[in-house]
Amino acid sequence: MTTRRDRLRELLDAVLDEDNATLGQMAAGVYSSPFHFARQFSRGTGESPVSLRRRVLLERACWQLGGGASVTEVAIAAGYDTVEGFSRAFTRAFGHPPSATPPPMTKTPRWLPSVNGIHFHPPISLWVEGEPKGRSDMDPTALLLHHDLDDTRLLLKAAAGSSEEQYRRTRAGAATVLPWDGPEDSIATALDHLIRTKEVWLASIDGADTPGHGGDDVPALLARLDEVGPRWLDTIREIDRRGGWGDTLIDALCEPPESFVLGSVIAHVLTYSAYRRQQVRYWMREDSPENDALGWGDPIDWLRRRT
Incomplete structure (x- = not known):
């Protein structure tokens, strides 16, 4: 992953920019002529551009109306000059007037048909539609997600008892887990990557730029975990709530740009997190064989302690 953004994402951002209501404004936002902008966007x-913007803003309007916003404010936000014009367009698109939009937790569709599967996701994010598949709160994925965060916290607290030399010592025979992450040859780097991977994937899911890299001492890592952990769980709950495990994420942080199925992203993070946690646990046991507080990182034991 890199900090560069792919061209298609830049064009999409220009289309959905709140200030770009016309084709000319969209094109100016990416320093292109309207003709070349429209041709490049349509090819991708x-x-x-105008059709996609209109459709996505209507999808956003449906979400806003379901959340209790007034028809008037939603019509203005969607770029319509009159409430009547907005109501006609909304009714044609969804088959019911704006005033009849149900609350968010119903099964009523909020996405309109599209040739590319690109849809609105709050606040202004783009998703490629997949086959909806929900998951229960207590299935293995949910357990592994919570166990991963809790076990990371346990290891960080244990690392606070290590000396600086133990914490940062380069370990012989340590592997490079993923080539783009670089070496993970110390307790410090492995713990940092445990948290960093969630920070970067959340940025990808949110369509944001690569986040800044925080400190890697134990207090800084605990603070980063406190910040990213709840956001990570909230994001996954939202994916699950709307049945989005099969959706395809267009990742603007990869070079070249790549797409990923969201379910595979979560599986990826959990797979390498488990490896990193066990590697840190092994190194800590090397330094302090009598440290029983480390446990074995077993989800069975973790769940028993919680229930």
């Missing part, structure tokens, strides 16, 4: 999405 199969839909004209």
Whole structure:
């Protein structure tokens, strides 16, 4: 992953920018002529810029109305000059007037048909539609997600008892887990990567730029875990709530740009997190064989302690 953004994502951002209501404004946002902008955008999405913007803003309007916003404020936010014009467009698109929009937790569709599967996701994010598949709160994925965060915290607290030399010592025979992350040859680097991977994937899911890299001493890592952990769980709960495990994420942080199925992203993070946690546990046991507080990182034991 890099800090560079792919061209299609830049074009999409220009289309959805709140200040870009016309084709000319969209094109100016990426320093292009309207003709070349429209041609490049349509080639990449199969839909004209104006058409996609209109559709996605109607999807956003449906979400806003379901959350209790007034028809008037939603119509203005969607770029319509009159409430009547907005109501006609909304009714044609969804088959019911804006005033009849149900609350968010119902099964009523909030996405309109599209040739490219690109849809609105609050606040202004883009998703490629997949086959909806929900998950229960207590399935293995949910347990592994919570266990990963709790076990990371346990290891960080244990690392606070290590000397600086033990914490940062380069370990012989340590592996490079993923080539783009670089070496993970110390307790410090492995713990840092445990948290960093969630920070970067959340940025990808949110369509944001690569986040800054925080400190890697134990207090800094605990603070970063406190910040990223709840956001990580909230994001996954939202994916699950809307049945989005099969959705495809267009990752603007990769070079070249790549797409990933969201379910595979979560599986990826959990797989390498488990490896990193066990590697840190092994190194800590080397330094302090009598440290029983480390446990064995077993989800069975973790769940027993919680229930």
